[in-house]
Amino acid sequence: MANVDFDVPAKGGFSFDLCRRNEMLMKKGLKPSSFLKTGTTIVGLVYKDGVILGADTRATEGPIVADKNCEKIHYMAPNIYCCGAGTAADTEAVTDNISSQLKLHRYHTGRESRVVTALTLLKSHLFSYQGHVSAALVLGGVDVTGPHLHTIYPHGSTDTLPFATMGSGSLAAMAVFESRYVEGMNRDDGVALVRDAIRSGIFNDLGSGSNVDICVITKGHKEYLRNYEMPNPRTFTSEKGYSFSKKTEILTAKVTPLRELVEVIEAGDAMEE
Amino acid sequence: MSESVQVTNNLTNPEASSQRTLYPYVTGTSVVAIKYKDGILMAADMGGSYGSTLRYKSVERMKSVGKHSVLGASGEISDFQEILRYLDELILHDNMWDDGNSLGPKEVHNYLTRLMYNRRNKFNPLWNSLVLGGVKNGQKYLGSVSMIGVHFEDNHVATGFGNHLARPILRDEWKEDLSFEEGVKLLEKCMRVLLYRDRSAVNKLQIAKLTEEGMTISQPYSLKTFWGYGAFQNPTVGAEGSW
Numbered sequence: 001m002a003n004v005d006f007d008v009p010a011k012g013g014f015s016f017d018l019c020r021r022n023e024m025l026m027k028k029g030l031k032p033s034s035f036l037k038t039g040t041t042i043v044g045l046v047y048k049d050g051v052i053l054g055a056d057t058r059a060t061e062g063p064i065v066a067d068k069n070c071e072k073i074h075y076m077a078p079n080i081y082c083c084g085a086g087t088a089a090d091t092e093a094v095t096d097n098i099s100s101q102l103k104l105h106r107y108h109t110g111r112e113s114r115v116v117t118a119l120t121l122l123k124s125h126l127f128s129y130q131g132h133v134s135a136a137l138v139l140g141g142v143d144v145t146g147p148h149l150h151t152i153y154p155h156g157s158t159d160t161l162p163f164a165t166m167g168s169g170s171l172a173a174m175a176v177f178e179s180r181y182v183e184g185m186n187r188d189d190g191v192a193l194v195r196d197a198i199r200s201g202i203f204n205d206l207g208s209g210s211n212v213d214i215c216v217i218t219k220g221h222k223e224y225l226r227n228y229e230m231p232n233p234r235t236f237t238s239e240k241g242y243s244f245s246k247k248t249e250i251l252t253a254k255v256t257p258l259r260e261l262v263e264v265i266e267a268g269d270a271m272e273e
Numbered sequence: 274m275s276e277s278v279q280v281t282n283n284l285t286n287p288e289a290s291s292q293r294t295l296y297p298y299v300t301g302t303s304v305v306a307i308k309y310k311d312g313i314l315m316a317a318d319m320g321g322s323y324g325s326t327l328r329y330k331s332v333e334r335m336k337s338v339g340k341h342s343v344l345g346a347s348g349e350i351s352d353f354q355e356i357l358r359y360l361d362e363l364i365l366h367d368n369m370w371d372d373g374n375s376l377g378p379k380e381v382h383n384y385l386t387r388l389m390y391n392r393r394n395k396f397n398p399l400w401n402s403l404v405l406g407g408v409k410n411g412q413k414y415l416g417s418v419s420m421i422g423v424h425f426e427d428n429h430v431a432t433g434f435g436n437h438l439a440r441p442i443l444r445d446e447w448k449e450d451l452s453f454e455e456g457v458k459l460l461e462k463c464m465r466v467l468l469y470r471d472r473s474a475v476n477k478l479q480i481a482k483l484t485e486e487g488m489t490i491s492q493p494y495s496l497k498t499f500w501g502y503g504a505f506q507n508p509t510v511g512a513e514g515s516w
């Protein structure tokens with residue numbers, strides 16, 4: 001048999017090499033780093049012309065809000081978007097990975113990506129990591145076969161649903177959906193219902209908060225409405241500005257607007273990688 | 274010989290034979306209640322689960338207390354029955370005074386709070402989440418007590434899963450002075466969501482109405498459910514062989 005030049009494909013499944021190293025480090029006293037979770041409300045529903053996805057924008061690290069306005073609706077393909085709940089790094093990485101696989105597939109086939117393709121790629125990936133990749137996703141899009149909405153759980157199981165919610169605020173959002181969803185809604189009613197479900201999550205769940213993001217996908221067209229609604233504005237900043245206590249005698253006052261000190265070169269050299 | 278050893282053990286270590294409540298056995302699921310124009314409306318299904326089996330399907334989890342209140346309970350059914358006996362005794366002693374006064378919902382709520390909290394301090398809780406509602410002299414009252422003694426009063430309360438599924442709906446849609454029909458519709462909305470999404474819910478519920486005149490509890494009935502969505506009928510459209 002001639003010497004083969006191609007790479008033998010990897011055996012697949014989770015590689016446990018780093019587990020021994022982690023155990024060794026823990027024995028030496030290293031505390032495991034806390035990870036950024038998206039403790040979240042994400043929803044999706046199918047309406048007359050397509051699919052509407054919604055998400056809140058709070059990312060938590062334990063009890064602290066790490067990011068007040070993060071983006072949880074990820075791009076997969078021009079006609080497919082995916083909301084992610086769970087560990088932020090996992091949702092980001094897995095959606096990016098499958099998004100690039102979809103692009104290569106589009107070049108190879110010359111056709112628009114289908115939602116079931118993204119679904120199968122995601123579920124195979126998550127299953128092979130046996131639930132260690134903590135990503136719970138709501139995948140929605142419109143392709144040649146019609147509108148589709150799926151949920152994907154961290155262990156790799158999927159559901160096909162007319163309406164779906166995931167994340168810590170999923171019960172609050174599901175309560176809104178179960179009581180008000182009907183099939184074949186028009187765009188305005190659908191967006192209003194998604195907005196109300198996310199608001200329910202924002203105001204009734206501690207892991208969700210800040211703003212409402214919405215993405216409307218129809219045949220051949222998509223609308224990414226970042227910060228569609230901002231029901232938690234910052235209202236406590238004082239307009240008076242800084243005032244000194246009464247006993248302080250102001251000798252001179254000079255106000256230097258900082259913007260003028262920094263020169264922004266528009267067409268500067270990009271950083272060398 | 275072994276018997277005398279056991280007797281000595283019981284005398285020297287009285288805790289050896291007594292047991293503390295570690296987990297519930299026969300449980301009821303959520304109770305949801307709201308204030309409305311004329312008083313209180315409370316809804317609970319009639320299921321008594323034994324772990325993951327639906328063992329009893331005609332358990333009345335709402336009972337009237339005295340002249341002015343109604344008590345709904347979720348959690349261990351035997352502990353609920355025990356609480357009813359305590360309340361019986363309380364109301365009896367109150368009636369024996371024969372002074373024209375009667376315990377109102379606020380007083381009963383306070384009694385239950387003390388009862389639950391003291392049991393919790395002895396590490397032997399009554400494994401229930403209670404909802405106590407009532408009307409006395411035109412004043413509506415609706416309160417809740419948990420098995421560890423957490424208590425509060427509000428315009429709408431729920432226990433168990435009701436907190437996660439029904440409270441968000443009630444926070445959005447409850448308003449002051451609902452009519453009886455509106456109140457029942459709102460409660461049914463909440464109970465329907467619970468029926469869909471709580472595994473221990475049962476489609477046989479009662480609604481209790483409490484006004485100044487007294488308590489009436491409806492006959493058991495069931496809610497209509499809808500399963501006709503396109504995605505349920507044909508989940509693999511466009512992808513034959515998928516799952």
